[in-house]
Amino acid sequence: MLNKSFLGNFTLILLLVVSKPLMGQVLDKVAAVVGDEIVLKSDVDNQALLFAYQNQMPQNDPRIWDQVFKAMINQKILLTKAKLDSIQINYEQVDQIVEERINFLKARLNTIESIEETFGKSIGRIRLDLREEIKSQRLVETLQQKKISKVTISNEEVVAFYNTYKDSLPSIPTEAEVAHIVVRPKVDSLAKHSALEQINAIKVRLENGEDFEALAKELSQDPGSAYLGGDLGYVRRGEFVRRFEEVAFALKDGEVSGIVETEFGFHIIKLIARKGETIRVRHILIQFDKTKLNDQSAITMLNDAREKILNGEVSFESMARRISEDETSKNKGGYIVSPKTGLKRIALSEMLPELRTMIGDLKPGEISTPQKISIGDSYAYAIVKLNYLALEHQINLSQDYAKIRNIALKKKQAEVFEKWVKTLKEGIYIDVRI
Numbered sequence: 001m002l003n004k005s006f007l008g009n010f011t012l013i014l015l016l017v018v019s020k021p022l023m024g025q026v027l028d029k030v031a032a033v034v035g036d037e038i039v040l041k042s043d044v045d046n047q048a049l050l051f052a053y054q055n056q057m058p059q060n061d062p063r064i065w066d067q068v069f070k071a072m073i074n075q076k077i078l079l080t081k082a083k084l085d086s087i088q089i090n091y092e093q094v095d096q097i098v099e100e101r102i103n104f105l106k107a108r109l110n111t112i113e114s115i116e117e118t119f120g121k122s123i124g125r126i127r128l129d130l131r132e133e134i135k136s137q138r139l140v141e142t143l144q145q146k147k148i149s150k151v152t153i154s155n156e157e158v159v160a161f162y163n164t165y166k167d168s169l170p171s172i173p174t175e176a177e178v179a180h181i182v183v184r185p186k187v188d189s190l191a192k193h194s195a196l197e198q199i200n201a202i203k204v205r206l207e208n209g210e211d212f213e214a215l216a217k218e219l220s221q222d223p224g225s226a227y228l229g230g231d232l233g234y235v236r237r238g239e240f241v242r243r244f245e246e247v248a249f250a251l252k253d254g255e256v257s258g259i260v261e262t263e264f265g266f267h268i269i270k271l272i273a274r275k276g277e278t279i280r281v282r283h284i285l286i287q288f289d290k291t292k293l294n295d296q297s298a299i300t301m302l303n304d305a306r307e308k309i310l311n312g313e314v315s316f317e318s319m320a321r322r323i324s325e326d327e328t329s330k331n332k333g334g335y336i337v338s339p340k341t342g343l344k345r346i347a348l349s350e351m352l353p354e355l356r357t358m359i360g361d362l363k364p365g366e367i368s369t370p371q372k373i374s375i376g377d378s379y380a381y382a383i384v385k386l387n388y389l390a391l392e393h394q395i396n397l398s399q400d401y402a403k404i405r406n407i408a409l410k411k412k413q414a415e416v417f418e419k420w421v422k423t424l425k426e427g428i429y430i431d432v433r434i
Helices: 002-007 041-054 062-084 091-109 112-119 123-148 155-165 189-207 212-219 242-250 295-310 316-323 353-359 397-425
Strands: 030-034 037-040 175-183 231-235 256-262 265-275 278-287 371-375 378-390 430-432
Touching (some): 030 062, 062 123, 062 430, 091 112, 091 265, 091 278, 112 123, 123 397, 175 353, 189 212, 189 256, 212 278, 231 265, 242 256, 242 265, 242 278, 295 378, 353 371
Antiparallel strands (some): 030 037, 175 378, 256 265, 265 278, 371 378
16 A cells, blocks of 8 residues: 555655655665665655655554655656756746745744754755756656656546446535636725724835835734735736736836735735746735624625525626636636636545535525524625535446546556656666665
8 A cells, every 4th residue: 555655656656855864863874876866765764754744654664664765766867867858847846836935934944043042053054955956856847747747548448447446436425517607895984094094104115215124114003024024926818806916916026015905804015026927025914803894784785696696687696707706716607616626526424524514404406594604703794505415335437437547547657657667767867776
């Protein structure tokens, strides 16, 4: 089971550059040489320990170490091949991921000094090491995708796969296909006026020459960025809410926006730098008083939408695209998609308890009444349409063809890929020293 589940990921994906050994006394020597790349024993030890820890397995199981070692050799083989093939990657995206990792560390460890102490090296060295590791990962991932994207599977192969493995394929838990329309209660006029007065006062101080970063630390109500002077790091399009993004991407270097309203409150945004399609911004946020929301307006809007859908005036999907405020699902017609599989069918056990409650006794095709749901530290109201429901059953072609095809395709991709890696070994210098 270890070999199957571990190698199913094709290669070991390193989570972080770890400079301090996770195991006690580590002999830092070369475990293998692959082309111009080396695999250090300490790196294998660290990654084996991480793998065992994350999968709740015995830390001293030699099988884990062996599988990690083989995976790391395979990664170095692929990295060598990627360099030989001059695989191209987007280095701006690499830099953005580096900044995201650094910001993650800042959020967890609070100060640059704490980061440097934890990792035993300067923040500059950490950046360089992260960049090299992420660059290597992207090269390997691009090469992998280039290879497996060419693998296709026919209907005949899917059926043959099912007939061969049907006795060992898992049973399917109770699943549903669900779409929803989400509407957030709007802030009442008094709460909005109070927030506007505060952000206007900050705007005046900025116009009088006060430092943006210092004001963000002092006054911004965004807990995730205030202590960083409002710095949000490098981001791509699609990572901000729409109105914030429209303003942020339109700014010039060093330019400060006017007052920007989003569902979170009033913002003032400053563009720090731009790299291709990514930008780095600071912002100051004054939140709306969420204790003063007009719940009834959201409920009324959803009841009106539900009535129009039931009367046949508009489809649920069209209404979701028109009024839903859930950015992840509105453009899919309100459909909730599994982050694991990318499919609409989701096991009830994987759904949020609130969503399971809303489905309740609905039959396929029925729509719930508006219900209150949690969104992070806030809330909204939603109506849900149950499109499909299947009770737990043994996997079969008539109900689960897409799932079976996906499993069969991944198996074929893995076989093609592993066979290809074996052929690569024949043309690359490999010296295993342990």
